[in-house]
Amino acid sequence: AQSVTQPDIHITVSEGASLELRCNYSYGATPYLFWYVQSPGQGLQLLLKYFSGDTLVQGIKGFEAEFKRSQSSFNLRKPSVHWSDAAEYFCAVGARGYNKLIFGAGTRLAVHP
Amino acid sequence: NAGVTQTPKFQVLKTGQSMTLQCAQDMNHNSMYWYRQDPGMGLRLIYYSASEGTTDKGEVPNGYNVSRLNKREFSLRLESAAPSQTSVYFCASSVTGELNTEAFFGQGTRLTVV
Numbered sequence: 001a002q003s004v005t006q007p008d009i010h011i012t013v014s015e016g017a018s019l020e021l022r023c024n025y026s027y028g029a030t031p032y033l034f035w036y037v038q039s040p041g042q043g044l045q046l047l048l049k050y051f052s053g054d055t056l057v058q059g060i061k062g063f064e065a066e067f068k069r070s071q072s073s074f075n076l077r078k079p080s081v082h083w084s085d086a087a088e089y090f091c092a093v094g095a096r097g098y099n100k101l102i103f104g105a106g107t108r109l110a111v112h113p
Numbered sequence: 114n115a116g117v118t119q120t121p122k123f124q125v126l127k128t129g130q131s132m133t134l135q136c137a138q139d140m141n142h143n144s145m146y147w148y149r150q151d152p153g154m155g156l157r158l159i160y161y162s163a164s165e166g167t168t169d170k171g172e173v174p175n176g177y178n179v180s181r182l183n184k185r186e187f188s189l190r191l192e193s194a195a196p197s198q199t200s201v202y203f204c205a206s207s208v209t210g211e212l213n214t215e216a217f218f219g220q221g222t223r224l225t226v227v
Contacts, residue, residue, distance in 0.1 A: 009153070036218075043117075043203060043218035044156075090155060100171060101146075101216060103155040 002027050004093050004104035012110040013081050021076040021107050023091030033074040034092040034101070035065055044090065050074065061085070086111045115139050119204050119219035126194040126226045134189040134222050136204030144207045145187035146171075146216070147179060149200040156203065162187055194226045 005024045013019055025031055032051050036044040048059025055067040065076045074091060091104040117138045126132055138145065143164050148156040148171075158171030162181040176198060178190045187206075191198060204219040 004155075006155075034216075041220075043220045044205075045218075046215045049215065092156075100158055100161070103148075103157075105153055105155040 002093065002100075002102050004091050004102050006089075006091055006104035006107050008107045009105070010108050010110070012112060014112045015083050016080050019076075019078045019081045019085070019109070021089050021091075021109070023074045023076065023104060024072050025074065025091070025093045026072065027093050027095065029095040032094045033065075033067060034094070035059065035063070035074075035076050036090045036092060036103075037061075038088045038090065038106075040087070047076070047089075081109075081111055083111045083113060085109060117204055117206055117217050117219035119202075119222050121222060122220065124222065124224050126191075126224065128195060128226060130194050131190065131192050132194065133191075134202055134204075134224075135186070136188065136219060137186045138204075138206040138217070139185065140206060140208075140217065141184070142206035142208055142217070143184070145181065146205040146207075147177075147187070147189045148203045148205065149173065150203060150221070151200050159189065159202075194224075196226045198224065199226045200224060 003026045034049045035047040038044050047063050048057050050057050050067045058064050063078050088106045088108045090106045092101050094101045120135045146161040147159040150156050157173050160179040162168045165184045168179050180188045202222045205216045207216045
């Protein structure tokens with residue numbers, strides 16, 4: 001069965017520190033991979049997506065993610081975190097011809113000044 | 114540009130009451146979705162509509178019904194609300210039914226069933 005695992009429920013980092021959020025997926029087909037961010041009380045906003053090609057993808061707000069097929073991972077990174085990055089982050093997987101986008105449980109990021 | 118609009122934003126229901134959550138998108142998207150978000154469980158797909166006139170069950174359809182009224186609107190109905198349906202509900206839409214492009218989300222409806 002298709003699934004997405006985000007191993008870290010909560011992460012706290014200091015402002016200016018680097019960040020990596022982990023995402024592992026289980027999917028039979030070639031996956032389409034997404035990272036979304038949800039600020040408190042808001043809907044979800046797409047940060048970046050991977051369909052094919054270059055395995056390192058750039059997104060908005062200075063985020064990037066790397067697709068590693070051998071590890072079934074799609075980790076999100078940012079070199080220097082800002083206080084405004086405090087939010088909940090969701091990894092999701094889909095596939096061509098498959099109408100369901102499967103979400104992970106989310107990682108809540110706190111940023112200390 | 115409104116995007117995806119959900120109403121209401123907040124609702125409290127008594128067990129057994131019914132209600133309909135409304136969703137409309139102005140992006141001319143073919144596909145629309147209803148998700149529920151619960152702590153520690155991420156977003157789970159309730160129902161989706163790949164195109165006008167079609168609807169399909171997602172992961173957690175029990176206790177819900179949907180109507181794709183036209184290309185713009187996709188409503189979610191709770192016929193007899195239960196406390197287990199307390200959740201935040203999100204409507205989303207995308208250009209194609211294959212979700213190989215971005216899904217746009219509404220702001221959510223926070224529903225409490227007492």
